Amino acid sequence: xxxxxxxxxxxxxxxxxxxxxxxxxxxxxxxxxxxxxxxxxxxxxxxxxxxxxxxxxxxxxxxxxxxxxxxxxxxxxxxxxxxxxxxxxxxxxxxxxxxxxxxxxxxxxxxxxxxxxxxxxxxxxxxxxxxxxxxxxxxxxxxxxxxxxxxxxxxxxxxxxxxxxxxxxxxxxxxxxxxxxxxxxxxx
Amino acid sequence: xxxxxxxxxxxxxxxxxxxxxxxxxxxxxxxxxxxxxxxxxxxxxxxxxxxxxxxxxxxxxxxxxxxxxxxxxxxxxxxxxxxxxxxxxxxxxxxxxxxxxxxxxxxxxxxxxxxxxxxxxxxxxxxxxxxxxxxxxxxxxxxxxxxxxxxxxxxxxxxxxxxxxxxxxxxxxxxxxxxxxxxxxxxxxxxxxxxxxxxxxxxxxxxxxxxxxxxxxxxxxxxxxxxxxxxxxxxxxxxxxxxxxxxxxxxxxxxxxxxxxxxxxxxxxxxx
Numbered sequence: 360x361x362x363x364x365x366x367x368x369x370x371x372x373x374x375x376x377x378x379x380x381x382x383x384x385x386x387x388x389x390x391x392x393x394x395x396x397x398x399x400x401x402x403x404x405x406x407x408x409x410x411x412x413x414x415x416x417x418x419x420x421x422x423x424x425x426x427x428x429x430x431x432x433x434x435x436x437x438x439x440x441x442x443x444x445x446x447x448x449x450x451x452x453x454x455x456x457x458x459x460x461x462x463x464x465x466x467x468x469x470x471x472x473x474x475x476x477x478x479x480x481x482x483x484x485x486x487x488x489x490x491x492x493x494x495x496x497x498x499x500x501x502x503x504x505x506x507x508x509x510x511x512x513x514x515x516x517x518x519x520x521x522x523x524x525x526x527x528x529x530x531x532x533x534x535x536x537x538x539x540x541x542x543x544x545x546x547x
Numbered sequence: 548x549x550x551x552x553x554x555x556x557x558x559x560x561x562x563x564x565x566x567x568x569x570x571x572x573x574x575x576x577x578x579x580x581x582x583x584x585x586x587x588x589x590x591x592x593x594x595x596x597x598x599x600x601x602x603x604x605x606x607x608x609x610x611x612x613x614x615x616x617x618x619x620x621x622x623x624x625x626x627x628x629x630x631x632x633x634x635x636x637x638x639x640x641x642x643x644x645x646x647x648x649x650x651x652x653x654x655x656x657x658x659x660x661x662x663x664x665x666x667x668x669x670x671x672x673x674x675x676x677x678x679x680x681x682x683x684x685x686x687x688x689x690x691x692x693x694x695x696x697x698x699x700x701x702x703x704x705x706x707x708x709x710x711x712x713x714x715x716x717x718x719x720x721x722x723x724x725x726x727x728x729x730x731x732x733x734x735x736x737x738x739x740x741x742x743x744x745x746x747x748x749x750x751x752x753x754x755x756x757x758x759x760x761x762x763x764x765x766x767x768x769x770x771x772x773x774x775x776x777x778x779x780x781x782x783x784x785x786x787x788x789x790x791x792x793x794x795x796x797x798x799x800x801x802x803x804x805x806x807x808x809x810x811x812x813x814x815x816x817x818x819x
Contacts, residue, residue: 404627404705404706406626406628406790424791425791425792425793426761426762426789426792426793427766427793428793439791441625441626447578453576453578453579453762454762455579455618455762455763456618456620456762456789457582458619473578
């Protein structure tokens with residue numbers, strides 16, 4: 360069951376999820392207030408382009424946060440390349456260059472797990488298409504802390520490994536297509 | 548099963564570590580210390596907080612803590628865009644020929660080696676004294692040997708290629724007994740400084756490279772170290788921080804922005 364008091368939407372996916380995320384952001388209501396935190400696997404050498412690409416279609420502003428930046432409403436935040444992204448109890452981000460996890464930096468598990476611990480039942484976790492299992496444990500942590508969880512329907516994924524890894528761990532609240540995810544977010 | 552440390556546990560342990568070792572562990576970011584301590588617990592098979600506290604009387608254990616607490620950089624030329632700008636805009640254009648550079652947290656040495664490779668490109672190594680800090684004496688000694696992690700050679704090489712220089716990464720290192728070592732000429736004029744980032748060199752410096760360590764400091768400690776760095780920089784000196792780190796508020800108005808994207812700042816004045 361959803362509640363209408365969510366403090367963050369946290370979305371994980373691998374590099375191939377860019378088009379799905381772009382589609383979701385393009386269909387948001389422009390006054391969508393809940394902060395959206397995106398952790399997508401990305402090439403570490405490519406620092407620019409991704410935010411700009413998402414902003415082309417997004418209905419809300421997309422930025423890469425600096426370390427210790429406050430989380431604000433009506434904004435989407437993208438984890439910077441080659442940094443882990445954590446969410447702190449004082450509603451700020453913290454970045455880290457600690458070692459890669461699941462061969463990934465940023466690690467989706469790290470971002471989702473820290474969101475689970477910070478926001479608990481006031482968190483929506485969404486796991487999209489992806490090529491490895493990073494993110495599966497993180498979204499389960501959100502589920503375990505009573506947050507609301509959505510896994511992209513593997514049948515709509517380019518690569519099913521990530522959602523399937525999550526579905527092997529637990530039964531999320533919803534399995535949805537990208538269009539259904541957009542509609543769900545706008546209903547919050 | 549992993550030990551779960553609460554905020555009060557972290558406060559207690561970091562305060563004890565501070566008392567024992569003198570470094571401001573209690574002023575590092577709590578979430579960072581939670582991850583770091585969990586790592587120690589796992590690596591050293593420590594099952595309880597009490598056992599960790601007992602170990603604080605063990606000299607070898609303390610040495611291991613000091614060796615492992617800074618986050619390893621692991622890559623030479625991490626953020627190639629930063630190094631490219633530093634090289635093209637400053638070093639090779641003769642805008643900056645530093646006589647002294649300070650690395651307040653040298654971690655695993657890659658930033659120091661990266662700088663020395665670029666400094667060699669302008670044949671300035673003999674003119675530059677490099678000061679570097681690490682809380683572990685063993686690590687300070689290790690860095691002077693120039694050993695780099697073999698498993699990341701491909702990453703170092705790829706980063707180097709992105710600098711778009713005429714030389715090859717392999718021009719600056721060699722293999723010895725199966726290890727990859729930075730060439731000796733790049734390891735001259737290195738002056739290890741005991742202590743961590745608050746322990747300054749004995750003289751003002753013309754450049755400070757302190758990238759991605761402030762991520763792990765609380766805001767008050769960030770401001771403390773920022774003030775120390777500001778006072779240690781010569782007028783006209785350059786400060787570089789990580790590309791995702793904001794400059795602490797207490798020195799924002801005292802520094803000039805040289806390159807905002809690459810986080811390069813200058814202390815007002817002239818080096819000459």
